Every structure is written in C-alpha cells, then in structure tokens.
Amino acid sequence: MADTITLEVTRYHPGRDKEPGLQTYGVPLRKEWVILDALNYVKDRLDGSLTFRWSCRMGVCGSCGMMVNGEPKLTCATFLSDYAPGPVRVEPMKNFPILRDLVVDPSDFLVKLTKSKPWLIRKEERPLAEGEYLQTPEQLDTYKQFSMCINCMLCYAACPVYGLDPLFSGPAAIALAQRYNMDSRDQGADERMDILSQHDGIWGCTFVGDCTEVCPKNVDPAGAIQQYKLTATREWVKSFLMPWQGK
Amino acid sequence: MPGSAQVLPKMYRTRMSTYWWLGRWPYLKFILRELSSVFVAWFVIMTLLQIDALRRGPADYMEFQEWLRNPVVIALNIISFFFVIFHAVTWFNLAPKAMAIRAGGKRVPAVLIAGPNYIAWVAISAAVAWLLLRG
Numbered sequence: 001m002a003d004t005i006t007l008e009v010t011r012y013h014p015g016r017d018k019e020p021g022l023q024t025y026g027v028p029l030r031k032e033w034v035i036l037d038a039l040n041y042v043k044d045r046l047d048g049s050l051t052f053r054w055s056c057r058m059g060v061c062g063s064c065g066m067m068v069n070g071e072p073k074l075t076c077a078t079f080l081s082d083y084a085p086g087p088v089r090v091e092p093m094k095n096f097p098i099l100r101d102l103v104v105d106p107s108d109f110l111v112k113l114t115k116s117k118p119w120l121i122r123k124e125e126r127p128l129a130e131g132e133y134l135q136t137p138e139q140l141d142t143y144k145q146f147s148m149c150i151n152c153m154l155c156y157a158a159c160p161v162y163g164l165d166p167l168f169s170g171p172a173a174i175a176l177a178q179r180y181n182m183d184s185r186d187q188g189a190d191e192r193m194d195i196l197s198q199h200d201g202i203w204g205c206t207f208v209g210d211c212t213e214v215c216p217k218n219v220d221p222a223g224a225i226q227q228y229k230l231t232a233t234r235e236w237v238k239s240f241l242m243p244w245q246g247k
Numbered sequence: 248m249p250g251s252a253q254v255l256p257k258m259y260r261t262r263m264s265t266y267w268w269l270g271r272w273p274y275l276k277f278i279l280r281e282l283s284s285v286f287v288a289w290f291v292i293m294t295l296l297q298i299d300a301l302r303r304g305p306a307d308y309m310e311f312q313e314w315l316r317n318p319v320v321i322a323l324n325i326i327s328f329f330f331v332i333f334h335a336v337t338w339f340n341l342a343p344k345a346m347a348i349r350a351g352g353k354r355v356p357a358v359l360i361a362g363p364n365y366i367a368w369v370a371i372s373a374a375v376a377w378l379l380l381r382g
Contacts, residue, residue: 012259014257014258014259015257017259019259020259070270070271071271094261095261095263097258097259097260098258098259098260098261099258105258137352138349138352138353141352141353141354142347142349160263160267160268160274160277163263163267164263164267206277206281207277207341208273208274208277209273209277210271210273210274210277213273220344222344223344223345223347226341226344226345227344227345227346227347229345230345230346
C-alpha cells in the first residue's frame with residue numbers, strides 16, 4: 001500500500017469565490033483512518049482554513065455527511081483505504097446550499113422536519129399519577145427501525161426528487177413522521193396525514209430508492225414513504241366509501 | 248425564527264444537471280424502470296392490434312403475423328420483452344417495501360410477500376403458454 005493518498009476537497013469562500021473549486025492535499029494513507037481523520041489531518045497540519053462539520057466521529061451525531069467520490073457518506077464511517085490508490089474526492093452534500101468549503105446549510109431540512117411533527121401527539125394527556133405510557137417490545141419493534149434516524153441528511157443528498165423540486169418534504173422528514181404514526185402512544189397520525197398527503201409530501205416521491213441505499217442507519221426511508229402512500233390510499237378509499245365516518 | 252439567508256453569508260446553490268441520471272447506477276436504474284412503462288404500453292397496444300386482426304379474419308391475421316416478422320418489429324419486441332421483465336421484477340420487489348405486514352409479533356419477511364407474486368407470475372405465464380402453444 002502506498003504511503004500517501006490524494007484528497008480532492010471542495011473549497012468555497014462565500015465572500016471571495018464566485019463558485020466552489022477543488023484543492024488537492026496529500027495525506028498519509030493509514031489503514032485505520034477514515035475520511036474524517038484525513039480531513040482533520042489537513043486541518044491540523046496542512047491548511048487550518050479548511051472548514052467542515054463533525055462531532056462524535058462514531059456514526060451517531062450525523063454531522064459529518066459529505067459526498068465521497070460522488071456518494072453521500074458519513075465521513076467518520078468511510079475508510080480511506082477503501083479508496084486507495086486514490087484520488088478521493090470529498091465534496092459538500094449535494095442538493096443543499098454551500099455555506100463554506102464542506103459545510104452546507106441545513107435550514108430547509110430543519111423546517112421540513114418540524115412540519116412533519118416528529119414528536120408524540122396526544123389528543124388527551126393522561127394525568128401523571130396514572131404513570132407512564134407502557135409499550136410492549138412488539139409495539140416498539142413496529143417503529144424502531146425508523147427511530148434510528150440521526151438526521152444526517154445523506155438521504156436528501158441522495159434524493160434526485162429533492163434536488164429537482166426543493167419543495168418536496170424529503171425522505172427523513174417523512175420517515176420520522178411515520179416513526180411517530182406507528183408509535184402506539186401517538187395519536188397524531190391524522191394531523192401528519194393532512195400535511196404529508198399533499199403533493200409535496202409522500203406523493204412527490206417517485207421511489208428512486210437511493211435514500212435507503214445511502215442511509216448509514218438502515219432506516220429505509222423509501223420503505224416508510226411507500227408504506228405511508230399505502231395508508232393514505234386506504235384512508236382515501238375509506239373516506240370515499242364511508243364518508244359518514246369522518247376522521 | 249429568521250431564515251438563514253438573513254444571518255448567513257452568501258451561499259452557493261448548485262443546480263442539478265439535465266443529465267443527473269447518468270451519474271449514478273441507482274439513478275439510471277430508476278430512469279430505466281420508469282422508461283419500462285413505455286414498453287409495457289407497447290405490448291398492450293400490440294396485443295390490442297393482434298385481437299383486432301383476429302376479429303377481422305384469417306387474411307388480416309396473416310398480414311399481422313407478416314408484420315411481426317419484420318426485423319425492426321422483432322428487435323423492438325426483444326427489447327420490450329426485457330423491459331417488461333424488468334418492470335415486473337421491480338414492481339414485485341416493491342411490494343414488501345410498501346406492505347409492512349406483521350404476524351406473530353414480527354414483520355413478515357420480504358421473501359414471503361414478494362414470493363407469492365413471483366409464483367403467481369410464473370404459474371399464470373405457464374398457463375397462458377400452455378393455452379397458446381398446445382397446438
């Protein structure tokens with residue numbers, strides 16, 4: 001194995017540059033290093049001005065998502081040696097505005113996430129004295145997969161529908177809505193359905209399926225959206241056949 | 248809450264290329280899957296034309312068969328055949344994604360949902376082939 005590998009990293013300074021460009025750096029090629037280690041090496045030893053986000057470096061915080069050779073990846077979970085002999089291209093996540101170098105602006109995702117109401121909604125709260133809302137392991141299992149989402153936004157970087165139509169709610173926001181819809185303690189499915197059964201919600205999805213492929217937590221947002229479509233269709237048929245039932 | 252545009256410096260917005268679907272295999276696969284509907288429609292039209300020729304009598308049906316022997320039509324039908332198979336396979340594989348059925352406290356495995364679709368597909372195709380080819 002060679003001693004070094006070349007990184008081609010996107011650089012963009014908002015006040016100075018008209019558009020992003022690539023800068024190359026030679027970094028040590030170590031078997032145990034992930035892409036994030038290489039970026040930190042650049043930052044510490046070669047160029048302190050390189051800007052990128054990271055925090056936990058163990059696949060939990062979801063901060064270090066970037067495009068590695070054109071694929072959305074958590075850079076803390078992507079080994080440098082898998083790209084030997086290189087070069088490795090590291091770019092900011094696609095489909096988001098670039099703030100600086102490898103840092104993108106997540107505001108749009110955060111707005112969409114809030115709109116899908118990813119929290120427990122109760123029509124009536126039980127008094128505290130009655131204790132917790134109990135849940136069986138089976139009930140937990142119905143939504144657990146979707147609850148593993150770490151909001152890393154790799155699914156948005158993979159989604160061409162979001163890239164072409166920024167109004168689309170997007171994979172993670174819908175998967176998280178579904179996570180709460182399927183929670184036995186939740187009573188907010190109707191509220192979420194009103195928002196996500198719009199054209200920009202679940203029906204915007206054309207099932208490219210790449211969101212599921214790139215998800216580092218095996219959340220399967222594409223599956224969540226298709227299941228949501230099935231529920232929405234069932235509800236529509238029900239309301240058509242039995243209009244007196246209401247909501 | 249102020250939008251980021253009000254508090255952050257000028258951001259660079261990338262635009263998706265018209266040829267975005269050529270960049271990654273999953274995207275190309277998606278476009279091919281969508282395109283497969285055109286070939287499904289072609290098979291439907293051809294079947295309708297065939298039924299119509301059958302209705303009009305033996306001479307017209309012979310003419311239709313002659314048209315089917317045209318190399319361009321043969322080539323188109325071979326391509327359509329593979330696209331229709333691709334269409335069916337992707338559709339059957341979608342079924343377990345959309346149907347989260349639970350039994351005995353566990354989610355029913357994908358193979359048990361897609362499997363019956365494949366079995367029905369093969370059985371119905373075999374029945375149709377038997378009806379048409381039995382001589």
